[in-house]
Amino acid sequence: MKIVLPVDEKEINSPICVSFGRTPYFMIFDTENNNYDFIENTAADSPGGAGIKASQIIADNKADTVITYRCGENAAEVLNKSEIKIYKAVEGNASENIEKFKKGELIILSEIHAGFHNNGGN
Amino acid sequence: MQIAVLSGKGGTGKTFVSVNLASAIKNSQYIDCDVEEPNGHLFFNPVIDEKLDVNVTIPTFIENNCNLCRKCVDFCKYNALAIIKDKIHLFKEICHSCGGCYVLCPEEAVLEIERPVGFIQKGYSDQVEVISGFLNTGEVSGVPIIKKLLSNVKKDSNTIIDCPPGSACVVMESIRNADYCILVAEPTLFGLHNMKMVFELVKLFKKPVGIVINKFFESNNLIEEFCKNNNVKILSRIPYTNDLFTVNSSGKIAVKENESYSNLFKNIFDNIKTEVCL
Numbered sequence: 240m241k242i243v244l245p246v247d248e249k250e251i252n253s254p255i256c257v258s259f260g261r262t263p264y265f266m267i268f269d270t271e272n273n274n275y276d277f278i279e280n281t282a283a284d285s286p287g288g289a290g291i292k293a294s295q296i297i298a299d300n301k302a303d304t305v306i307t308y309r310c311g312e313n314a315a316e317v318l319n320k321s322e323i324k325i326y327k328a329v330e331g332n333a334s335e336n337i338e339k340f341k342k343g344e345l346i347i348l349s350e351i352h353a354g355f356h357n358n359g360g361n
Numbered sequence: 362m363q364i365a366v367l368s369g370k371g372g373t374g375k376t377f378v379s380v381n382l383a384s385a386i387k388n389s390q391y392i393d394c395d396v397e398e399p400n401g402h403l404f405f406n407p408v409i410d411e412k413l414d415v416n417v418t419i420p421t422f423i424e425n426n427c428n429l430c431r432k433c434v435d436f437c438k439y440n441a442l443a444i445i446k447d448k449i450h451l452f453k454e455i456c457h458s459c460g461g462c463y464v465l466c467p468e469e470a471v472l473e474i475e476r477p478v479g480f481i482q483k484g485y486s487d488q489v490e491v492i493s494g495f496l497n498t499g500e501v502s503g504v505p506i507i508k509k510l511l512s513n514v515k516k517d518s519n520t521i522i523d524c525p526p527g528s529a530c531v532v533m534e535s536i537r538n539a540d541y542c543i544l545v546a547e548p549t550l551f552g553l554h555n556m557k558m559v560f561e562l563v564k565l566f567k568k569p570v571g572i573v574i575n576k577f578f579e580s581n582n583l584i585e586e587f588c589k590n591n592n593v594k595i596l597s598r599i600p601y602t603n604d605l606f607t608v609n610s611s612g613k614i615a616v617k618e619n620e621s622y623s624n625l626f627k628n629i630f631d632n633i634k635t636e637v638c639l
Contacts, residue, residue, distance in 0.1 A: 288440025288455050295434070295443045313452055320445045 240270040242340065243302040244333050245293075249277040252332045259307045260290035260314055267300055268337055290314030290354070298323065306336050306345065311354040363520045364633060365539035367563070369555020371526040373547045374575035374599070377609055378629075379523035380404045382543075383489050385616040385626035390520040392510050394535040396479065396494040396503040401523050404614050407484035407491035415494075415509050416475040417458040422449045426470035433462035433471065454501045479506045483513065490518070507534045514538070519630075527555075528562040536563065541633050542570045543596065548581040556584070560591070569637055571596040573629065596632045597625060 245262030246253040256262035261283045268275040278300070282292035290310070294317035297305060305318060306326045318325055327348040328336050339345050366379045376393075380401050383391035393401040420433075427449060434442045434449070441455040442462065453476065463471045479496040492513050494506040503525065511534075514520050524535040536542055542563045546556040556572075563570045570593065574584050577598040588595050599605070605622070608615045616623040 282440070285440055286438065288437075288452065291443050291452060291455070292440040295440075298443075298445065313455070316452075317443050317445060317450070320450070322446075 240304060241300070241302045242268045242270065242304045242306060242337060243297045243300065244268070244306045244328070244336065245280070246277070246333050251275060251334045254332055255306070255308060255328045255336060257308055259305075259310050260285075260293045262293070265293075265297065265300075266333055267302065268333075270341065288313065291317055294318050294321070294323075297321075304340070306340060307348065310348055310351055312351050313354060315351045362541070362634075362637070363514060363522060363539045364541045364543060365522040365524055365536040365568075366543045366545060367524045367532060367536065367559050368526055368545045369528070369557070369559045370551065373526075373545045373552060374573075375526070375545050376401050376404070376523055377615075378543065378545050378573055378575065378599075379521045380614055381616045381622065381626045382629060383519075383521040384487075384614050385623050386519050386630050387488070388518055389488070390490040390492065390513075390515060390518045391523065392513070392520060393491075393493040393523045394503075394507045394510055394531070395523055395525045396496040396506045396510075396531070397525065399493045399495060402482075402491055402493045403612055405486035405489060405491045407486040407489075409482050409484040411483045413481050413483075413509070414477050415479050415481060415506050416477050417456075417505050418460065418473040419453050419456050419458060419476050420451060420462045420471045421474050422451070423470045423472065424448060426468045428468055428470075430467065432465050432467065436461050436465055454499070457502070458505070479503075481506065481509055481513075490515075503531045504534050507531060511535070511538065528558045532559070532562065533566070536566060536568060539568060541637055542568045543573055543629075543633070544570060545573050545575050546584050547576045548574060548578070548583045548585075550583065553583045553587060557587070560593070570594075571633065571636060574598045576601040594632070594636060597629045599625065 244266045245256040246264050246266045247256050264277050282289045291313050294314045298321040304324045306328050308328045325348040326345040366375050368375045383389040393399040441452045443450045478500045481494045483492045494510045496503045525531045546552050572595050578601045
């Protein structure tokens with residue numbers, strides 16, 4: 240299973256980024272072999288629709304699961320329709336969240352916000 | 362002449378100034394570009410002659426023709442397109458109707474269709490032509506409505522453009538062809554802060570600009586100081602009085618109620634004419 244997390248730094252103990260669509264990096268963690276890798280989030284500096292593009296990147300990387308603090312409605316639509324599950328991140332860094340996920344301690348993200356569109360213009 | 366009326370924040374009195382200015386002068390048009398919440402028509406109560414829908418074009422995709430080459434998805438600067446389970450998915454509220462996907466598609470898999478986003482209505486209230494734009498609830502961008510509104514500007518009229526608040530795209534679209542910009546500001550810290558943002562915007566557009574201080578009272582000089590330091594003309598100081606408040610909040614047009622108000626707004630117009638050397 241491939242888990243994707245938005246992270247601030249390119250390391251396993253990085254804090255999880257508070258923004259999903261505009262996170263600088265995504266960590267891709269493979270639960271089959273505990274290997275992990277980082278990819279740049281090329282959606283981060285988009286003028287708009289960052290969540291959509293970020294979700295597209297995650298879908299293109301054939302992820303099954305996303306762990307994040309927050310997720311906007313457009314991003315959630317892409318992830319849901321791509322059958323990628325969204326779990327709510329809890330306090331702790333990326334690797335701690337992965338351990339909690341493996342133990343079944345994380346819950347599905349139920350609060351999908353309406354997006355922060357139009358901040359500064361449309 | 363096109364005069365745009367702007368402010369950094371809502372509630373400073375853009376509509377109050379626009380409606381009264383349009384009513385005080387001859388041969389005027391009032392155009393309400395605050396399409397998210399147009400309210401100038403509530404003062405004018407115009408007889409409506411015409412109502413026109415505003416549509417934008419959006420793409421629709423022919424699945425059988427699409428080979429998922431992604432050219433359209435990669436091109437879309439607004440990220441309005443995604444590939445989900447081997448199908449193109451459009452986020453129609455995010456689409457800016459640029460037509461790029463339609464032009465780029467090598468497989469003729471994209472068709473353009475029309476989608477309504479709002480309407481404009483035109484009418485008269487006494488001698489003033491009143492044109493208002495209405496953006497449908499839930500739509501993201503008022504720009505297409507504003508474009509349609511401003512296509513109705515008459516060259517030989519004195520056109521007053523009641524702009525949306527702030528300094529975003531919808532404001533830029535509203536002032537694009539303006540000959541003069543009035544910034545309405547109230548003498549508070551918040552008012553000053555937001556006025557500065559709009560001041561920067563009109564400077565960027567190289568527009569002649571003057572300030573109307575609304576809700577003016579003697580002891581407060583925040584806006585005056587800014588104008589002095591930046592060499593900006595103060596066109597008028599509209600006093601903060603119970604009488605004006607009562608007239609305006611009961612939906613009346615102040616210049617029709619009292620000659621001193623009428624003179625105040627005629628004076629603003631004369632000041633502007635001097636400024637642009639007409």
